Amino acid sequence: MSTPPPSKCAICQVHRVAWTKPRMDFCYECLPGGPVVPPPCRSCGARDRYFSQGQCDSCHPGAPMHPGACRSCLAWGVHRAHSWYCWSCRWWATHYPMAECMVCGFHTTIGDAGMCRLCSVEGRRVKEPGRAVDLAAVSRNGQQLYLANLHHTYVPRGKRHRSLDEPAAVKPPQHRLGVAEFTPVKWRQLLLFRMPPNQGALKRRIAVPDTEMLAFCDSVLREHAARHGWSKKLTNEVKRSLKLLHALQDTPGAKIHASDVLELPRIGGTALSTLEILAAADLLIDDRTLAVRHYFAKHTAELPQTMVTQLQTWLDVMIEGSRQAPRRRARHPQTAHLHILGMSPILQTWAETGRQSLAEVSRKDFVAALPTRGAQRNFAEQGFRSLFKVLKARKIIFTDPTRGLPITPVNATVPLPLDSDAIRRALNSPDPAVALAVALVAFHAVTSPQLAAMQLTDIRDGRLALQDRTIPLAGPVLTRLSAYLDHRSKTWPATLNAHLFVNRKTAPRTTPVSRNFPWIAAQLKPQALREDRILQEIHATGGDVRRICDLFGLSITAALRYANTLEHPDLANGPIDNSVAPSADH
Structure with a gap:
């Protein structure tokens, strides 16, 4: 697995080079004076599957069909062409999170029971009929390895195997039959002191069947995940996190504190999505400190x-x-x-x-x-x-020592133009979100909070409805808007988030993105870009303060800050480059 494949032919760029020691840059078909019939494999004698260095595509250690061990379950017989994963582990990678196995300690894909796939297969092999899997007995006598693609993963009822390229079908919300409403207990077990969780006890608690509380949370989770378009992997991560929380509860059946949920990442759980499910199930006590x-x-x-x-x-x-x-x-x-x-x-x-x-x-x-x-x-x-x-x-002090003292005025800064090359690079960014955000600020001086709060319905017929203003969008902005909407619908087709800008964290939710998105990737500050746009407009209009106020929603005081730059000695000597964004006259 560690041997890299040889380089491709310098002429056809399809076949691998004929040999690497001594160095050769051509395949047998492109050899000077060729094509030359390749020799048979020196290991197995195959004549029609020559790869490189005298070996075929199965015998060469860098070939795509050279067998090896699975990265996850260590099963023998997988190939480089399949990224060293067997079929079952490929399915697990799309449905379960990465964490540390509670049995063998291997960091890989972990199922609902907190075990990796190798331990799950071993547990089903050694368990007694009619009883749950004994985690202590799984690794007591070692692990039995096997050949790849012989032990198929267990798929719950209603699911099926699908290829990695096939999109997961979003099913309509369905309530579980036979699951009654759960009422948390009113009492709470107090602790004299808190001890770190015992790994052995935690393993035994996770392996037991679901309780009434977990069954209720699971029904809420399935409905919430289907409604918000969550992936199978995120859904199973939250399901495993709920099991961890339930196993760590001091009072079984009681509501869960948010501070306990925030400790989940330390033991391989997820916190933010789990908080959403507990809040939707009305089982969360929000004790977070600002x-x-x-x-x-x-x-x-x-x-x-x-x-x-x-x-x-x-x-x-x-x-x-x-x-x-x-x-x-x-x-x-x-x-x-x-x-x-x-x-x-x-x-x-x-x-x-x-x-x-x-x-x-x-x-x-x-x-x-x-x-x-x-x-x-x-x-x-x-x-x-x-x-x-x-x-x-509050009558805590007798006199106010600050009363009557004059307020020190805030030092006003002089807005300066940005480098036009940096703006052009950001406008032509391969990231559609960066290109659209920079275009909205560079052409229309939109603020960062306005970008984060912008809804999809705020843009209609090529116009942006922004509070009490209606802005006709420029041509370059409409081009980047169309590209971003295509990227958004392709990446998150099932999201319910109505905000224009979404990312990986906000797509499964309805919250806006942070004010730093996507400006970290753009390597520009939105306030500096906005000031550059207003500076260009104030110079293009010859200091028309009223027009600046109407165009950008500024107050007279804020507009005068930009108008005063017309006589500034550092800005009056050289013209401002107006080639990035057009003025209001065009």
């Missing part, structure tokens, strides 16, 4: 306890809002993250000087602790204004 709370705990670990309590009150109001007077709406977690980023160095300094509470901070202390300039000063001012305002409203 990332901003972990960030808060990390940056307040060395502060005095009184100060941490005051900061915790502020953080709860920021994230969850407040219904008591004075009422306050919840803010985005990223806002609290930026506030903590700006306040953390100053809070550490105050703690080192002996302050135990924020009530001890005076206006003089606050002004002296602020950075002199830059974004860090803006973050600190905004954070402390929010912090002291909440604490004063």
